[in-house]
Amino acid sequence: MLFKGLKVIDCGSFIAAPVAATMLGDFGADVIKVEPPGVGDPYRATYKAPGMPVSDQPYNWLLDNRGKRSLALDLRQPEGQEVLHRLAAGADVFITNYPLAVRRKLGLDAARIRALNPRLIYASFTGYGETGAEVNKPGFDLTAYWARSGLMATVRTDAKTPPARGVTGMGDHPSGTSLFAAILLGLLQRERTGQGTQVGSSLLANGMWSNGVMAQAALCGGRYVPRPPxxxxxxxxxxxxxCGDDRxxxxxxxxxxxxxxxxxxxxxxxxxxxxxxxxxxxxxxxxxxxxxxxxxxxxxxxxxxxxxxxxxxxxxxxxxIAELADIPHDAQMREAGVVVPFEDDGQPTIASPMYVEGAPKRPPRKPAALGQHNEELLREAGYDDAAIARLRAARVVA
Missing domain, CATH: 3.30.1540.10 (formyl-coa transferase, domain 3)
Known part of the structure; x- marks a missing residue:
């Protein structure tokens, strides 16, 4: 495996940052998913939201958090931050998309984490970037990627229809791929210099890149031609x-x-x-x-x-023009390796969209239950039985 032995901490939530960790895991990295005790990452339950496809399986979580080890850790407590810091000190990549102010509060801001490990790649993902007046503005796929970039207005069926709305993850997944690429650049720089660095991306930057041709036209003073019916x-x-069958x-x-x-x-x-x-x-x-x-x-x-x-x-x-119901029956998806089976039970899932000849991907494994790997990860961080018992008693780990 290309990234066998690479230790990655996924201290993010929802989609764009965590999927960068998922892709690293596809190529063999050991990914530790840090989640708050109780319900864990709120993204676990998003599949139940109104308007989402109805299923008894958490399909979003199966896709975006496969193969990771789960640590349920209360970062609001100093002892929880200490656990994270011990893990970060021995990690290669630390990924987060928490708001900048929240990072400082929870002890996972870049200055604090990078000081623990000079070889660490700190991967930061934000909604609107890390400089400027709007750095603290909450950003989501639908707002920072779709709306602010002009995509919502540009891809509507014609100029007289309402702006088009993207579906869940439609901007987050390509944005996560950008963060994955940034991490690889950071690892390449570390290989050449021996030093870690900070890398990052944002929903705003990725939305503009996705709408780049039209956005560049606007920057050149181009006159936008409204889309006709x-x-x-x-x-x-x-x-x-x-066609005659309404397809x-x-x-x-x-x-x-x-x-x-x-x-x-x-x-x-x-x-x-x-x-x-x-x-x-x-x-x-x-x-x-x-x-x-x-x-x-x-x-x-x-x-x-x-x-x-x-x-x-x-x-x-x-x-x-495929409908969702067509996808499970699309033979080319399987033959091209776009859809692959979970190692656990053969259920199909979607492969990350890149390959490296001679470096096979790890077969996807079902996501872990919340806190499933608490004890083994604490032991890896140097905690003994008594210390683990104290952390459990204090509800630092769930």
Whole structure:
């Protein structure tokens, strides 16, 4: 395993910071998940929130905290902070996304933790960055990533519809991948210098990076062209269409001169190629509403599976717009290693989205129960039976 022997402390909550630790664990790191006693990380129960998919399994926790050892530790008590400090002194990476003021209160701010271990990589994740007037503003995926970056306004179906709302984790997961990359850079620097460092990222930075093309246009003084309704798109060969079974797919023509005759034949209307309105690209753009209406009528005449077969045979770039119920039956997901089984019971889960040739990932293991590894982690930190009993009696560990 690439990171075998690497000790990581995940002292974060919810998604973006903890998933960086999860990815390190996928490649063999020993990840210690530090949670408050009682209910633990509130993210454990998020799957029960109104509007979330209904399930008797904590699917969010299965995905984002697999393979970690759990330590239920009360960091409000000085003895709890001492336990964390002992662990940090022997760790390679310390990850947190607690608010900066909370870090200082709980004794896990960068200055305090880094002083314990000169080789430690301190990975900090925030909502709005660590400088500026808004450093203490609470930030979530929906606010700092989606709303502040302009994504909510940009990806709406058209300019007259309400802003689009992302789903749980849609900004957190790519943001966690950025933090994972920052940690790797920190480890590379440590390898070269022998010294640890602080690395980090934020939801604000990742939201802007995700919306980078449009945001850069704004920074260059570009004039934003409001997104038109679907049936008024400027190019019929780059759009999405409803089939006869009410399923959708999206077309993306990267070589329109090649694709246009193929599309006309695929629709069973080869005469469209010589239609004066559509014979040239300029003509197709000028008459895009008429062409979209023709496409709509044609695609509505057959089910999506039939169109999938026809478009595949024609060599046209497209993709079916999957619904969540389609995912468990998608063979390519498994064959490409995107969906993999848990080692414990074979239940499928989602792999982290990168690989290294010659460095296989550790098979995913189900997450630990809250505080499942308290005793063994305390022993690793140097506590004997009597000290562990005192910590339990004081409710420092659950």
């Amino acid at each position: 679907r049936d008024q798109l400027p190019n019929a060969l780059v759009g999405y269409y409803r 959708w797919f999206v077309l993306v023509s990267s070589n329109e001169e090649r694709d246009w005759p193929l599309m006309a034949r695929c629709l069973g209307q080869p005469e469209l190629v010589d239609d004066p309105r559509f014979a040239t690209q300029a003509g197709r753009y000028a008459h895009s509403r008429e062409l979209i209406a023709i496409f709509d009528a044609a695609f509505a005449s057959r089910d999506r599976d039939e169109w999938r077969r026809r478009l595949d045979e024609a060599g046209i770039v497209f993709e079916c």
